[in-house]
Amino acid sequence: MAMKIQVLLLVSWFVLGQSVPGSDDMRQRPIQIPGRVRVEGGPEKFPPARPSAKNIGNICKDGSKKLSQGLKDSDYSNVYEKANVLVDLGEALGKCCRQPEKEKLPCSQKAWSALLNKMCEKQGAVKMEQNKCCLMDGAAMENCFDQNSRFPNYDFKN
Numbered sequence: 001m002a003m004k005i006q007v008l009l010l011v012s013w014f015v016l017g018q019s020v021p022g023s024d025d026m027r028q029r030p031i032q033i034p035g036r037v038r039v040e041g042g043p044e045k046f047p048p049a050r051p052s053a054k055n056i057g058n059i060c061k062d063g064s065k066k067l068s069q070g071l072k073d074s075d076y077s078n079v080y081e082k083a084n085v086l087v088d089l090g091e092a093l094g095k096c097c098r099q100p101e102k103e104k105l106p107c108s109q110k111a112w113s114a115l116l117n118k119m120c121e122k123q124g125a126v127k128m129e130q131n132k133c134c135l136m137d138g139a140a141m142e143n144c145f146d147q148n149s150r151f152p153n154y155d156f157k158n
Contacts (some may be wrong), residue, residue: 049149051108060097
């Protein structure tokens with residue numbers, strides 16, 4: 001819980017474009033949480049792509065899961081929700097990557113789907129502006145998130 005609070009504080013500095021005293025501008029400086037998630041400055045790195053046979057190797061590279069994603073917009077409530085999804089997804093995918101080889105992909109797909117569904121349900125429940133993909137159901141929603149990812153292979157190259 002303390003780690004999530006720390007992430008949310010760092011994300012708020014990132015979004016507001018403020019600097020931490022004595023450090024570089026947060027928009028250019030990666031936010032690193034060992035073993036969980038690495039959020040780099042950049043507006044185009046959310047949502048995460050659906051885990052697949054083509055990208056599971058990159059997801060689990062080096063035996064540890066470090067999801068590298070950013071935040072799409074400056075709507076602060078959405079930014080916090082996306083940060084939570086990325087932190088939780090990084091943690092869940094890390095656990096999936098420690099599974100036997102044949103279980104990594106199904107576990108990763110289930111975690112990805114569950115966390116994005118949870119985000120959409122939460123956005124709908126509190127009547128906040130929903131991600132456009134959240135306005136769809138089931139496979140259409142998942143396809144929307146997957147198709148909107150700029151990094152379908154989890155290689156994070158521009």
